[in-house]
Amino acid sequence: xxxxxxxxxxFHEYRDELIEVYEEVYDxxxxxxxxxxxxxxxxxxAYATRNGFxxxxxxxxxxxxxxxxxxxxxxxSRWWQGLRSAxxxxxxxxxxxxxxxxxxxxxxxxxxxxGIARQLHDALxxxxxxxxxxxxxxxxxxxxxxxxxxxxxxxxxxxxxxxxAPVYDSxxxxxxxxxxxxxxGGGQGMRRAxxxx
Numbered sequence: 001x002x003x004x005x006x007x008x009x010x011f012h013e014y015r016d017e018l019i020e021v022y023e024e025v026y027d028x029x030x031x032x033x034x035x036x037x038x039x040x041x042x043x044x045x046a047y048a049t050r051n052g053f054x055x056x057x058x059x060x061x062x063x064x065x066x067x068x069x070x071x072x073x074x075x076x077s078r079w080w081q082g083l084r085s086a087x088x089x090x091x092x093x094x095x096x097x098x099x100x101x102x103x104x105x106x107x108x109x110x111x112x113x114x115g116i117a118r119q120l121h122d123a124l125x126x127x128x129x130x131x132x133x134x135x136x137x138x139x140x141x142x143x144x145x146x147x148x149x150x151x152x153x154x155x156x157x158x159x160x161x162x163x164x165a166p167v168y169d170s171x172x173x174x175x176x177x178x179x180x181x182x183x184x185g186g187g188q189g190m191r192r193a194x195x196x197x
Contacts, residue, residue, distance in 0.1 A: 006067070018067060077094045085159075085170075102124065135171050155169060
């Protein structure tokens, strides 16, 4: 698999390929307005305008098999407003440089269980200058949550990002530890809504 960065300025050019992967991964949920292709693309184009936006795509031959993307939460971010769990208020403070939100990571069904999600995850996170990352995962996505925990992610609580959205499990990854591991040669790789793969 070859991994390439998707540039912020030309992100819209990849629409058809990205939507094709999304519709395969979320095939059983597309009738739900929150998961419709149009709503999803609207979210993605909004993400692509944010500071710190990064996206990576994995291709085998010329086939897009998966991708991951996210952005840096701004100081005025409303990310944590839907949190339903009691958490220390200091943990919810955003400075504009503190937290990278991993919005999406997904892999086509036939390409799963080959380490591709991990490769995309690591490629997206490796250039992070933030001190931590956060993501949202559906509570019943047991395999994804197990993978995230094995990669160092920890549960922070339940969060509903929008009124029409499901309630997700919110997780946090300490990037300062990962960066220190990498600097020391230990090289441990460091994965929002409904990550699949």
